[in-house]
Amino acid sequence: MNNPEFDRQLKAIANPHRLMILGWLKDPARHFRPQVDGDLVEDGVCALLIGEKLSLAQPTTAQHLKILVDAGLLVPKRIRKWTFYRRDEERIVTLKSAIGTQV
Amino acid sequence: MNNPEFDRQLKAIANPHRLMILGWLKDPARHFRPQVDGDLVEDGVCALLIGEKLSLAQPTTAQHLKILVDAGLLVPKRIRKWTFYRRDEERIVTLKSAIGTQV
DNA sequence: TCGTTATATTGCAATATTACGATTTGGAAA
Protein backbone atom coordinates (compact mmCIF):
# COMPACT_ATOMS: atom_id res chain seq x y z
CA MET A 1 0.00 0.00 0.00
CA ASN A 2 2.67 2.50 1.00
CA ASN A 3 4.77 2.67 -2.15
CA PRO A 4 7.42 5.44 -2.10
CA GLU A 5 8.03 5.27 -5.86
CA PHE A 6 4.33 5.57 -6.65
CA ASP A 7 4.09 8.56 -4.33
CA ARG A 8 7.14 10.16 -5.95
CA GLN A 9 5.56 9.68 -9.38
CA LEU A 10 2.26 11.20 -8.31
CA LYS A 11 4.08 14.21 -6.89
CA ALA A 12 6.09 14.46 -10.11
CA ILE A 13 2.98 14.80 -12.27
CA ALA A 14 1.16 17.07 -9.80
CA ASN A 15 2.69 20.23 -11.26
CA PRO A 16 1.53 22.22 -14.30
CA HIS A 17 5.03 22.82 -15.67
CA ARG A 18 5.99 19.18 -15.44
CA LEU A 19 2.67 18.16 -17.01
CA MET A 20 3.49 20.46 -19.91
CA ILE A 21 6.90 18.85 -20.33
CA LEU A 22 5.33 15.39 -20.41
CA GLY A 23 2.72 16.59 -22.89
CA TRP A 24 5.23 18.18 -25.26
CA LEU A 25 7.47 15.11 -25.21
CA LYS A 26 4.62 12.94 -26.50
CA ASP A 27 5.17 14.49 -29.90
CA PRO A 28 8.48 16.36 -29.87
CA ALA A 29 8.47 17.21 -33.59
CA ARG A 30 5.15 18.98 -33.14
CA HIS A 31 6.36 21.14 -30.27
CA PHE A 32 10.07 21.74 -30.84
CA ARG A 33 12.19 22.99 -33.69
CA PRO A 34 14.72 20.56 -35.16
CA GLN A 35 17.96 20.05 -33.28
CA VAL A 36 21.46 20.02 -34.72
CA ASP A 37 22.62 17.06 -32.64
CA GLY A 38 20.36 14.34 -31.35
CA ASP A 39 17.18 13.09 -32.97
CA LEU A 40 14.05 14.64 -31.41
CA VAL A 41 12.27 11.30 -31.19
CA GLU A 42 15.12 8.82 -30.80
CA ASP A 43 17.23 10.72 -28.30
CA GLY A 44 14.73 13.20 -26.91
CA VAL A 45 14.56 16.96 -26.60
CA CYS A 46 17.44 19.18 -25.47
CA ALA A 47 16.97 20.72 -22.01
CA LEU A 48 17.65 24.12 -23.54
CA LEU A 49 14.61 23.93 -25.81
CA ILE A 50 12.39 22.70 -22.99
CA GLY A 51 13.50 25.54 -20.73
CA GLU A 52 12.91 28.02 -23.54
CA LYS A 53 9.32 26.83 -23.96
CA LEU A 54 8.70 26.83 -20.21
CA SER A 55 9.96 30.40 -19.83
CA LEU A 56 11.68 29.43 -16.62
CA ALA A 57 15.28 30.01 -15.55
CA GLN A 58 17.75 27.27 -16.43
CA PRO A 59 18.23 25.93 -12.86
CA THR A 60 14.47 25.75 -12.36
CA THR A 61 14.02 23.79 -15.58
CA ALA A 62 16.88 21.47 -14.62
CA GLN A 63 15.18 20.89 -11.27
CA HIS A 64 11.85 19.97 -12.88
CA LEU A 65 13.60 17.62 -15.28
CA LYS A 66 15.46 15.98 -12.40
CA ILE A 67 12.20 15.36 -10.53
CA LEU A 68 10.75 13.66 -13.62
CA VAL A 69 13.91 11.61 -14.15
CA ASP A 70 14.06 10.61 -10.47
CA ALA A 71 10.43 9.51 -10.71
CA GLY A 72 11.43 7.33 -13.67
CA LEU A 73 9.13 9.10 -16.12
CA LEU A 74 11.85 10.66 -18.30
CA VAL A 75 15.08 9.17 -19.63
CA PRO A 76 18.08 11.52 -19.94
CA LYS A 77 20.74 11.00 -22.60
CA ARG A 78 23.94 12.99 -22.70
CA ILE A 79 25.27 13.66 -26.19
CA ARG A 80 28.34 15.83 -26.48
CA LYS A 81 27.48 19.07 -24.71
CA TRP A 82 23.74 18.50 -24.36
CA THR A 83 21.32 16.41 -22.36
CA PHE A 84 18.28 15.14 -24.22
CA TYR A 85 15.12 13.97 -22.51
CA ARG A 86 12.49 11.53 -23.73
CA ARG A 87 9.51 9.84 -22.07
CA ASP A 88 9.86 6.37 -20.58
CA GLU A 89 6.61 5.14 -22.09
CA GLU A 90 6.77 1.81 -20.30
CA ARG A 91 7.06 3.38 -16.85
CA ILE A 92 4.36 5.89 -17.73
CA VAL A 93 1.96 3.14 -18.78
CA THR A 94 2.72 1.32 -15.53
CA LEU A 95 2.05 4.49 -13.56
CA LYS A 96 -1.28 5.06 -15.29
CA SER A 97 -2.26 1.49 -14.60
CA ALA A 98 -1.33 1.89 -10.92
CA ILE A 99 -3.43 5.04 -10.74
CA GLY A 100 -6.26 3.08 -12.33
CA THR A 101 -6.22 0.47 -9.59
CA GLN A 102 -5.14 2.54 -6.57
CA VAL A 103 -7.18 5.72 -6.97
CA MET B 1 -4.05 22.75 -21.25
CA ASN B 2 -3.79 24.76 -18.04
CA ASN B 3 -6.69 23.34 -16.08
CA PRO B 4 -6.83 24.47 -12.43
CA GLU B 5 -9.28 21.75 -11.41
CA PHE B 6 -7.18 19.00 -12.94
CA ASP B 7 -4.13 20.36 -11.14
CA ARG B 8 -6.05 20.49 -7.86
CA GLN B 9 -7.13 16.89 -8.33
CA LEU B 10 -3.60 15.71 -9.07
CA LYS B 11 -2.34 17.46 -5.94
CA ALA B 12 -5.19 15.91 -3.96
CA ILE B 13 -4.15 12.36 -4.85
CA ALA B 14 -0.42 13.07 -4.50
CA ASN B 15 -0.40 12.28 -0.78
CA PRO B 16 -0.18 8.87 0.88
CA HIS B 17 -2.79 9.59 3.54
CA ARG B 18 -5.32 10.83 1.01
CA LEU B 19 -4.58 7.85 -1.24
CA MET B 20 -5.36 5.58 1.71
CA ILE B 21 -8.67 7.36 2.30
CA LEU B 22 -9.64 6.91 -1.36
CA GLY B 23 -8.58 3.27 -1.23
CA TRP B 24 -10.57 2.48 1.92
CA LEU B 25 -13.68 4.19 0.59
CA LYS B 26 -13.75 1.87 -2.41
CA ASP B 27 -15.04 -0.84 -0.13
CA PRO B 28 -16.10 0.77 3.16
CA ALA B 29 -17.61 -2.39 4.64
CA ARG B 30 -14.24 -4.12 4.23
CA HIS B 31 -12.32 -1.40 6.03
CA PHE B 32 -14.67 0.09 8.61
CA ARG B 33 -16.86 -1.23 11.39
CA PRO B 34 -20.61 -0.70 11.02
CA GLN B 35 -22.01 2.72 11.91
CA VAL B 36 -25.05 3.48 14.00
CA ASP B 37 -26.34 6.24 11.72
CA GLY B 38 -25.66 6.43 8.03
CA ASP B 39 -25.16 3.49 5.67
CA LEU B 40 -21.46 2.84 4.98
CA VAL B 41 -22.02 2.49 1.25
CA GLU B 42 -25.02 4.74 0.62
CA ASP B 43 -24.01 7.69 2.76
CA GLY B 44 -20.30 7.10 3.20
CA VAL B 45 -17.95 6.73 6.14
CA CYS B 46 -17.98 8.92 9.23
CA ALA B 47 -15.00 11.28 9.53
CA LEU B 48 -14.34 9.90 12.98
CA LEU B 49 -13.71 6.39 11.69
CA ILE B 50 -11.47 7.67 8.91
CA GLY B 51 -9.42 9.72 11.35
CA GLU B 52 -9.15 6.76 13.68
CA LYS B 53 -7.74 4.57 10.91
CA LEU B 54 -5.34 7.31 9.76
CA SER B 55 -3.98 7.81 13.29
CA LEU B 56 -3.88 11.54 12.70
CA ALA B 57 -5.26 14.34 14.83
CA GLN B 58 -8.85 15.36 14.09
CA PRO B 59 -8.01 18.74 12.47
CA THR B 60 -5.45 17.08 10.21
CA THR B 61 -7.96 14.49 9.07
CA ALA B 62 -10.57 17.20 8.49
CA GLN B 63 -8.05 19.08 6.36
CA HIS B 64 -7.28 16.04 4.18
CA LEU B 65 -10.98 15.39 3.73
CA LYS B 66 -11.56 19.02 2.75
CA ILE B 67 -8.83 18.83 0.10
CA LEU B 68 -10.48 15.74 -1.38
CA VAL B 69 -13.94 17.34 -1.28
CA ASP B 70 -12.64 20.59 -2.83
CA ALA B 71 -11.04 18.52 -5.59
CA GLY B 72 -14.44 16.95 -6.22
CA LEU B 73 -13.28 13.42 -5.44
CA LEU B 74 -15.31 12.92 -2.25
CA VAL B 75 -18.93 13.82 -1.48
CA PRO B 76 -19.72 14.88 2.09
CA LYS B 77 -23.12 14.23 3.64
CA ARG B 78 -24.12 15.65 6.97
CA ILE B 79 -26.47 13.42 8.95
CA ARG B 80 -27.35 14.57 12.41
CA LYS B 81 -24.08 15.05 14.26
CA TRP B 82 -21.85 13.36 11.73
CA THR B 83 -20.38 14.00 8.32
CA PHE B 84 -20.10 10.98 6.07
CA TYR B 85 -17.80 10.80 3.09
CA ARG B 86 -18.11 8.70 -0.03
CA ARG B 87 -16.26 8.65 -3.34
CA ASP B 88 -17.61 10.56 -6.32
CA GLU B 89 -17.01 7.70 -8.72
CA GLU B 90 -18.03 9.73 -11.76
CA ARG B 91 -15.50 12.48 -11.08
CA ILE B 92 -12.85 9.91 -10.26
CA VAL B 93 -13.41 8.10 -13.55
CA THR B 94 -13.19 11.44 -15.37
CA LEU B 95 -9.95 12.24 -13.56
CA LYS B 96 -8.41 8.89 -14.46
CA SER B 97 -9.40 9.39 -18.06
CA ALA B 98 -7.83 12.87 -18.05
CA ILE B 99 -4.63 11.41 -16.62
CA GLY B 100 -4.75 8.80 -19.37
CA THR B 101 -4.77 11.43 -22.08
CA GLN B 102 -2.73 14.21 -20.48
CA VAL B 103 0.14 12.30 -18.86
C1' DT C 1 -30.49 25.69 29.38
C1' DC C 2 -26.29 23.01 30.03
C1' DG C 3 -23.07 19.56 28.96
C1' DT C 4 -21.33 16.30 25.56
C1' DT C 5 -19.95 14.83 21.06
C1' DA C 6 -18.56 15.46 16.14
C1' DT C 7 -16.85 18.49 12.97
C1' DA C 8 -14.85 22.81 11.32
C1' DT C 9 -11.82 26.69 11.81
C1' DT C 10 -7.80 29.28 13.38
C1' DG C 11 -3.08 29.93 14.44
C1' DC C 12 1.30 28.26 14.32
C1' DA C 13 5.59 25.33 13.71
C1' DA C 14 8.22 22.21 10.76
C1' DT C 15 9.10 20.85 6.36
C1' DA C 16 8.68 20.67 1.25
C1' DT C 17 8.25 22.90 -3.08
C1' DT C 18 9.25 26.25 -6.50
C1' DA C 19 11.75 29.85 -8.18
C1' DC C 20 16.10 32.47 -9.00
C1' DG C 21 21.21 34.16 -9.14
C1' DA C 22 25.84 32.68 -8.60
C1' DT C 23 29.00 29.19 -9.18
C1' DT C 24 30.89 24.76 -10.71
C1' DT C 25 31.43 21.02 -13.88
C1' DG C 26 31.94 18.81 -18.42
C1' DG C 27 32.72 18.96 -23.14
C1' DA C 28 34.02 21.37 -27.53
C1' DA C 29 36.16 24.89 -30.09
C1' DA C 30 39.54 28.57 -30.71
Next chain:
DNA sequence: TTTCCAAATCGTAATATTGCAATATAACGA
Protein backbone atom coordinates in the same frame (compact mmCIF):
# COMPACT_ATOMS: atom_id res chain seq x y z
C1' DT D 1 45.71 26.08 -22.80
C1' DT D 2 42.15 29.17 -22.80
C1' DT D 3 37.60 30.24 -23.87
C1' DC D 4 32.94 29.30 -24.49
C1' DC D 5 28.58 26.97 -23.95
C1' DA D 6 25.23 23.67 -21.86
C1' DA D 7 24.04 21.54 -17.77
C1' DA D 8 24.30 20.69 -12.91
C1' DT D 9 24.76 22.18 -8.25
C1' DC D 10 24.64 25.46 -4.29
C1' DG D 11 22.60 28.88 -1.54
C1' DT D 12 18.64 31.28 -0.58
C1' DA D 13 14.00 33.54 -0.68
C1' DA D 14 9.00 33.05 -1.23
C1' DT D 15 5.33 30.12 -0.91
C1' DA D 16 2.77 25.74 -0.10
C1' DT D 17 1.97 21.65 2.49
C1' DT D 18 1.40 18.93 6.54
C1' DG D 19 0.88 18.36 11.16
C1' DC D 20 -0.94 19.73 15.86
C1' DA D 21 -3.20 22.41 19.90
C1' DA D 22 -6.67 25.51 20.93
C1' DT D 23 -10.97 27.19 19.93
C1' DA D 24 -15.45 27.72 17.58
C1' DT D 25 -19.59 25.83 15.72
C1' DA D 26 -23.38 22.53 15.22
C1' DA D 27 -26.28 18.95 16.80
C1' DC D 28 -27.95 16.15 20.16
C1' DG D 29 -29.57 14.61 24.99
C1' DA D 30 -30.62 15.38 29.77
